[in-house]
Amino acid sequence: MSAPRLEIDLDKIYHNARTLVERLAVRGISVTGVSKASLGCLAIASVMLRAGVRSLGDSRIENIEAMRNAQAAVPMTLIRSPMLSQVVRVVTQADISFNTELDVISQLSSAAQKAKRIHGVVLMVELGDLREGIMPGDLESTVRETIRFPNIVLKGIGTNLACRCGVSPDANNMAELSELADSIDAIFGPMLSIVSGGNSANLEWALSGADTGRINDLRLGESLLLGCEPLHRQAIDGLHTDAITLIAEVIESKLKPSQPWGEVGQSAFGVTPSVANRGNIFQTILAIGQQDIDPNGLQAPSGIEILGASSDHLIVESGRCLPAQVPRSASS
Ligand SMILES: *Cc1c(COP(=O)(O)O)cnc(C)c1O
Numbered sequence: 001m002s003a004p005r006l007e008i009d010l011d012k013i014y015h016n017a018r019t020l021v022e023r024l025a026v027r028g029i030s031v032t033g034v035s036k037a038s039l040g041c042l043a044i045a046s047v048m049l050r051a052g053v054r055s056l057g058d059s060r061i062e063n064i065e066a067m068r069n070a071q072a073a074v075p076m077t078l079i080r081s082p083m084l085s086q087v088v089r090v091v092t093q094a095d096i097s098f099n100t101e102l103d104v105i106s107q108l109s110s111a112a113q114k115a116k117r118i119h120g121v122v123l124m125v126e127l128g129d130l131r132e133g134i135m136p137g138d139l140e141s142t143v144r145e146t147i148r149f150p151n152i153v154l155k156g157i158g159t160n161l162a163c164r165c166g167v168s169p170d171a172n173n174m175a176e177l178s179e180l181a182d183s184i185d186a187i188f189g190p191m192l193s194i195v196s197g198g199n200s201a202n203l204e205w206a207l208s209g210a211d212t213g214r215i216n217d218l219r220l221g222e223s224l225l226l227g228c229e230p231l232h233r234q235a236i237d238g239l240h241t242d243a244i245t246l247i248a249e250v251i252e253s254k255l256k257p258s259q260p261w262g263e264v265g266q267s268a269f270g271v272t273p274s275v276a277n278r279g280n281i282f283q284t285i286l287a288i289g290q291q292d293i294d295p296n297g298l299q300a301p302s303g304i305e306i307l308g309a310s311s312d313h314l315i316v317e318s319g320r321c322l323p324a325q326v327p328r329s330a331s332s
Contacts (some may be wrong), residue, residue, distance in 0.1 A: 004248040004288040010047045012243035017051030017224045019238055020203070027212050030054040032077060032196070034221030040066040048224060049074060057219050061089045068093045077122070079219060081132060087111040096120035096155055096194075100134050102145050105152060112151035120155040121146060122194055127159045127176060129167040136180060143184055147191070156194025157181055158217075162201030168231055169202040171210050178213030201230050246298065248286040248314065250326050256283045268310045283307070284318040 021031050032055050033048030035041065040063025045056055055075035058064050064076050078097040082090040082104055090097055091112040099105050099121050112119040123142060126133025134142050139157070146154050159177050161167045174197055181195045197206070197215035200223035206212060222230050227239035235241045258278040266272055269290065289312040300306050305317045 004246065004286075004292060007245045007247055008044070009240070009243045009245075010043060012227075012240035013044060013224060014047045014051050016227050016239045016243065017048050017053060017220075020220060020223060020236075021052040023207055024218065025052075027206055028216060029197070029206055029212060030217055032057040032079075032217055032219040033224060034058065034079065034199070034219050035063055035067065036060060036079075037221050037225060039063055042067060042070050044225075045071065053220075054217070055095075061086050061093065065089065065093050077120075081124075082108065088115070091115050091117050091119045094119075096122055098122050098124050098132070098158060099146075100124050100132050102142065105146055105149055109149035109152045118151055118153055120153050122156045122158050122196060123154070125157055125159045125177065125180060127161060127167075127173045129161045129163055129165045131160060131164040133159060136176065139180055139184065140187060143188060147188065154191055156192045156196060156217075157184065158194070158196030159198060161198050162231060163199070166231070169198050169205045171205070174202075174205060174210075174215055175213060178215060181214040199230070203229050203236065204231065246288075246293065248288040250284055251287045252283075252285040253318065253325055254283060255280050257281075267308075273308065282318045284316050286314040286316065287312070288314050 017033065024031060031053045033045065033053035034057045035045050036059045038044045040058055045067050048056070055077055056067060057077040057079040059080040061078060064078060068076065075095045076093070078090055078094040080098065081100055082097050084104060084107055087107045088111045091108055092115055097108065097119070100123070105121060108119050123139065123146065124133045125139055126135050143154060146152060157177070157180060161169045161173065177195060177197060181192050185192055194217050195214040196217040196219060198218060200220050202218050203223060206218060222228065223236060225244060227241040227243065228235050258281045259275050264272060289309050291311050295306055295309040295314060298306060300316065303319050307315045307317055309315065
């Protein structure tokens with residue numbers, strides 16, 4: 001088998017997805033399974049669907065296209081505002097897209113007319129995290145314009161928090177989204193079937209027993225795959241946090257001093273690491289690096305400590321008395 005590779009336990013992802021689908025159903029909220037972290041991997045998308053997610057969401061049209069070939073009938077949402085250069089692909093492959101710009105919606109409308117399709121739009125509202133979103137005061141006028149476009153159907157509104165600035169979803173901002181949904185329906189007639197409250201960072205709020213108001217959808221990726229919530233990166237009760245294992249091969253293992261010697265400038269990645277002197281340690285190199293992974297996002301097996309990484313080398317301490325070994329044979 002080739003390395004590096006990810007070993008993915010689909011049963012654990014199924015368990016995580018099923019558990020969250022059930023817990024949220026009690027609160028009146030359905031789940032959109034977000035597939036971007038797995039690049040639209042079909043096996044993972046299928047497991048999410050089997051576990052009961054209502055639809056699939058991805059930020060890249062390429063991933064939606066890949067899933068569409070195999071899952072023709074499943075509702076799919078592009079959860080990033082479409083690029084103007086991709087509107088034809090978006091109306092062809094995605095049922096719904098998240099939008100914040102009338103110019104984009106206008107071009108989606110033209111493309112949908114040409115393709116003889118109806119395209120659904122969810123308008124994203126800015127509630128403080130300062131990533132995408134229409135300012136709340138501009139929502140009414142944007143709805144008024146959006147519903148005039150031919151072949152465009154306004155499906156709902158949504159918001160996204162805790163991504164750029166870490167603003168937490170809470171009773172206040174979620175109540176604001178609910179009130180916006182109520183006021184749009186009051187002005188234009190009931191038309192918002194989706195009120196999408198956010199991502200995995202919303203789980204603490206959604207499962208706290210607080211009033212969930214009009215929010216009836218959450219878009220979940222990280223919590224299904226990793227079993228943790230992204231605000232404090234704590235494990236979610238009852239979920240698996242070890243569904244995905246990264247396997248890399250040992251290419252060097254030696255007893256070496258823990259401290260570098262010689263004059264020290266910047267490392268390859270622009271930092272000057274300060275390293276405490278702990279005498280000699282067993283230092284092991286794995287054939288994987290920053291070109292493949294974010295070393296800060298890895299959790300090492302117990303007894304192993306990650307010391308650093310360059311573009312193609314991950315350096316770990318393999319225990320004081322237990323050297324890892326370069327495998328004798330790496331044939332598959
Ligand atoms: C990535 C993304 C999500 C999923 O976020 P997780 O923290 O992985 O659950 C939801 N909504 C939008 C708009 C996203 O870009």
